[in-house]
Amino acid sequence: MDVTYWFFILFFSATGMAFFVYGKKQAAFVPLLIGLALMIYPYFVSSTLPLVGIGSVLVAIPFFVKF
Secondary structure: OOHHHHHHHHHHHHHHHHHHHHHHHHOOHHHHHHHHHHHHHHHOOOOHHHHHHHHHHHHHHHHHOOO
């Protein structure tokens, strides 16, 4: 495990926490679920490239899907 991997885990988890709090306060379903996914998925991904790819897709979803 290198420093880049841990940086991206911290970055995507913090972004997930922000989405989760926003979704909870605004009663918005999509940001709430994306926030949960961003906080949980790093536990199951052990390589940097898939971590960045999946995280980038998850962060982009709330900007394209409006509910």
